[in-house]
Structures are given as structure tokens and as C-alpha cells.
Amino acid sequence: MRVVIASCSVDYEGRLTAHLPLARRLLMVKADGSVLVHSDGGSYKPLNWMAPPCTMAEVAPAEHEAAEGVTAVWVVQHSKSEDRLRVRLHEVEHDSQHDLGVDPGLVKDGVEAHLQALLAEHIHTLGEGYRLVRREHLTAIGPVDILAKDATGRSVAVEIKRRGEIDGVEQLTRYLELMNRDPHLAPVTGVFAAQVIKPQARTLAEDRGIRCVVLDYDALKGIDDVESRLF
Known part of the structure; x- marks a missing residue:
């Protein structure tokens, strides 16, 4: 799992369009390919996300984006639709990789x-x-x-x-x-x-x-x- 804390803006395009303005957020890239954008609230639910199957590419910002302070851009493309998530990174405070291994799953008491x-x-x-x-x-x-x-x-x-x-x-x-x-x-x-x-x-x-x-x-x-x- 990749965990990134950064100032970023996010745009979702496809079946719907959504925009998250520039703010400090938690970004998670999981081993299954999913990408999730979290704020410090809202319980477990991300503000926006892309579920697998999808691919993510980290590209250089366009000239006008660089002029606005963007240092890197994540382009997350769904493999079976036109849905696309574009994350523009400004200041990155934390970026780390973690191997969590195979999860045994939730064992419920009272099933x-x-x-x-x-x-x-x-x-x-x-x-x-x-x-x-x-x-x-x-x-x-x-x-x-x-x-x-x-x-x-x-x-x-x-x-x-x-x-x-x-x-x-x-x-x-x-x-x-x-x-x-x-x-x-x-x-x-x-x-x-x-x-x-x-x-x-x-x-x-x-x-x-x-x-x-x-x-x-x-x-x-x-x-x-x-x-x-x-x-």
C-alpha cells in the first residue's frame, strides 16, 4: 500500500464529473489498484475514489498546472469504462510504501x-x-x-x-x-x-x-x- 499526505486537487470525469478543490488530504493506493482520496472526517468513506480494474500513471504537470504550483499528476484510468480520476499534487508531506501481506479477513463474533x-x-x-x-x-x-x-x-x-x-x-x-x-x-x-x-x-x-x-x-x-x- 502506498500512503501519501499531500495538498492536492482532484477531478473525476466519466459517467459523472466531480471536483475537489485544493486541500490537504490522505491518498491511498492499494495493491488491488484502487485509489482513494480521504479527508480528516467522513468516517471510513473516501471523498472520491477509483475502484479496480484500473491503472495509474504518474505524469509531469502541464505547463499551466506547473504555473499553479502542481508538482506531479496522477492519472487513474478505469480499464472497462471512460471513468478517469486526475489528482494534481502540490506539496507532498509524506509518501511511503507498506507491504501489508495477505489479510485473513474479518472474523465476526455472533455470525x-x-x-x-x-x-x-x-x-x-x-x-x-x-x-x-x-x-x-x-x-x-x-x-x-x-x-x-x-x-x-x-x-x-x-x-x-x-x-x-x-x-x-x-x-x-x-x-x-x-x-x-x-x-x-x-x-x-x-x-x-x-x-x-x-x-x-x-x-x-x-x-x-x-x-x-x-x-x-x-x-x-x-x-x-x-x-x-x-x-
Whole structure:
């Protein structure tokens, strides 16, 4: 990664035109070819950028640019369109190269795989008498997160999401339709479990006879003792 702090102006041309007047900014050139222009604000979002595939060339300023104090020009051309980013550098305060290596990626705590493992371990969260049959129960269109039995011995298909939305309800509906064709499983009821369930998803689920359960991740991990809460 190349990191540059410089006084610069920036022009974007192509599907749209945009201009950033002369100011002190952070410029980043990443190994994937992307070029990002940041200010000291605006959170993570750059003021302007060019995403790969693109190529960058550093050229000498034109005569009129040099007269205005420009010392170098970056021309960043997108490889599949006419979009072009032109960065005019005036005073460069910092210019360094850094090899960051291969990033292992973001490891999220509380992703669906973690929720599935915790709920399988604490299947009684769904109700007294529930027992786990198996995780990742295969169907013709994919695996159901958890297959369980309720207190009456009836099969229950559990679909787990971090955020419960309509798409998740539709997915569980398709699983239930297939599973209820299996005489060894039918009748199969559904549980839609998530850390947050959107109102539209809850309405659709309940209309289809699917029970909604909001999962408390900390309680499942044993960090938060629900039984000991005062409120």
C-alpha cells in the first residue's frame, strides 16, 4: 500500500464529473489498484475514489498546472469504462510504501455458524422438552440449520439468522414444504430464530404458522445470565 499526505486537487470525469478543490488530504493506493482520496472526517468513506480494474500513471504537470504550483499528476484510468480520476499534487508531506501481506479477513463474533452451534448446545432455549436431532439437516434445496423435536415429539425445522428478514422466512417456508413431504418427518413446524427480527418478517412468519424466537447471543454464550436480571 502506498500512503501519501499531500495538498492536492482532484477531478473525476466519466459517467459523472466531480471536483475537489485544493486541500490537504490522505491518498491511498492499494495493491488491488484502487485509489482513494480521504479527508480528516467522513468516517471510513473516501471523498472520491477509483475502484479496480484500473491503472495509474504518474505524469509531469502541464505547463499551466506547473504555473499553479502542481508538482506531479496522477492519472487513474478505469480499464472497462471512460471513468478517469486526475489528482494534481502540490506539496507532498509524506509518501511511503507498506507491504501489508495477505489479510485473513474479518472474523465476526455472533455470525450464524456461532449462533447455530450455541442454539444446538442450548436447544431448551426454544422451549421445555425440546431436543436436538441434528444440525445442518439436508434437504433437496439446502441444509436446514437445526432439526429438533419438541416436547410432543413433533419435528421442528429451525432457521437461524443474525438479522431476521423476509428472505429468511421465505427460505424456511421452502424447507418446510419439502420436509412435510417426508412421511418420516411430517408434520414439521418451523422456528425462525434471529438476534433481530424485522416487523415485516415477523408478520409473514406468523401468517405462515412459523414461530419467531429472538436469540440473546450473550445469554447463549453464558456471558449474560437472564435469570439473574432485575429488569
